[in-house]
Amino acid sequence: MDDRAHEDENEHVPIDMKKLADSLSGKLETLPPLSGKCSIYRMPEPRRCLNPSQYTPQMVSIGPFHHGKEELKAMEEHKQRYLKCFLQRTKVCMARFLAFIKEREAELLSCYAETIHNLQSDDFVKMVLVDAVFLIEFFLRVYKPDCRTDDDRIFTKTKLFLVIRSDFLLLENQLPLFILNDLLNLAKTATYDDDFFREISLLTITISWFWQDISVFIPIEKELFEIHFSEAAHFLDLLILCLQPSLSGAPIQLKYLNVPGAKELHQAGVKFKVGSSQNLLDIKFEKGIFEIPFIPVFAKTQLLCRNLLAFEWLHDYTPYFNDYIIIIAILITAPKDAELLFENEIVGLSEELPTIFGNLSKDCTWVFDEFLYSGLLADLYIYRKSPWHKWKATLKQNYFNTWATISVMAAVILLLLTATQTVSSLIAL
Incomplete structure (x- = not known):
């Protein structure tokens, strides 16, 4: 269609619609570019509304998504106190830190999956400085307890410390690790006490925090933490990168999905053993033994x-952790399953385990062609098909426990004595 045809067509458009179109066109022209490198997301509302408290910070906001919320403002003063202490250790002035962040503003904004509307540019830069230094100073105080001040309520109030620790691991409460690393390195360029920062890096102080506070929840080998630290976008990304299965095998097409719980598998002859690997995902099934870290x-x-x-x-990402939650939920469907795994030192006894993993599995998705443990489930199906394994397990479990074994042995001895007496009598004749 040529320009003249366009003009003819536009003559029939009402004036008020032309104004509306111009207004909308203006908004289209000012749309900010989207980055393909984003790594910090807001939880989609349909999933958030099912468990809102699981994705919402309780004490401290980190980053822009929850910044300025009334219920989190009490921690802003603590953040400022941490910033003041941090600046007292370095000769680098606050204005230099702010300028440094301003230079990286575009890169920082590209890390977020949505446009930041609640903060103007200068407010965003100030927020990044305060929040980033708060994290750095927090980790420093974990690493060097003598850095803590008498008025530091975070470290003197245990419950407050525990809540804040959880807030650091929320999806929506992340800052890019690169800005924490760069700000710490900038602070080290001119200091009042060179010895203080000797051998200190973001890696060393973060590992200290992780090993003291987080490793009890997610056991990860220190070597993996060090390997993946430089490539991690933020703390959740670091954990996911470390939670890669070291036992690999090509996924196969699953044909059999009827997998019973741990107790029923045990009754079918499967033995359970705590795994030697520190990697949660390294689950194995070989020669009738189910090995679970x-x-x-x-x-x-x-x-x-x-x-x-x-x-x-x-x-x-490849849904390795997703698949791990699914298989654990399959194994622990009832309290009796949890009891069996407790007896084999695979879990700490908890009646809530079936509920916990059952609820978590609702957030998971079965991808049958790519399921991490598909080969394991196929081997398990073949093992269960053998009547010999079930018969042997039944014999052992029902007849070779302590008292049953004594009864059987007594009966055999009595039978042998009777037979011996009978043979002796016949010989005597």
Whole structure:
């Protein structure tokens, strides 16, 4: 269609619609570009509304998504106190830090999956400085307890410390790790006490925090933490990168989905053993032995797992952690399953385990062609088909426990004595 045809067509458009179109066109022209490198997401509302408290910070906001919320403002003064202490150790002035962040503003904004509307540019830069230094100073005080001040209520009030620790691991409460690393390195360029920062890096102080406070929830080998630290976008990303299975095998097409719980598998001859690997995902089934690394379960297990699942899903990673939650939920469907795994030192006894993993599995998705443990489930199906394994298990479980074994042995001895007496009598004749 030529320009003249366009003009003819536009003559028939009402004036008020032309104004409306111009207004909308103006908005289209000012749309900010979207980054393909985003790594910090907001939880989609349909999933958030099912468990809102699992994705919402309780004490402290980190980053722009929850910044300025009334219920979190009490921590802003603590953040400022931390910033003041941090600046007292370095000769680098606050204006230099702010300028440094301003230079990286575009890169920082590109890390977020949505446009930041609640903060103007200068407010965003100030927020990044305060929040980033708060995290750095927090980790410093974990690493060097003598850095703590008498008025530091975070470290003198245990409950406050525990809540804040959980807030650091929320999907929506993240800052890019690169800005924390760069700000710490900038502070080290000119200091009042060179010895203070000797051998200190973001890696060293973060590892200290992780090993003291987080490793009880997610056991990860220190070597993996160090390997993946430089490539991690933020703390949740770091955990997911470390939670990669070291035992690999090509997924197969699953044909059999009727997998019973641990107790029923045990009755079919399957033995359970705590795994030697520190990697939670390294689950094996070989020669009738189901080997599972110890599963730590605490009050915040659901919160941490939900945020890890959400990030893995939104960031489009291979769903290894998703598949791990699914197989654990399959194995622990009832209290009797948890009791069996407790007896084999795979879990700490908890009547809530079936509920915990059952709820978590609702956030998971079965991808049958790519399921991490598909080969394991296929081997398990073949093992269960053998009547010999079930017969042997039944014989051992029902007839070779302590008292039953004594009864059987007594009966055999009595039978042998009777037979011996009978033979002796016949010989005597």
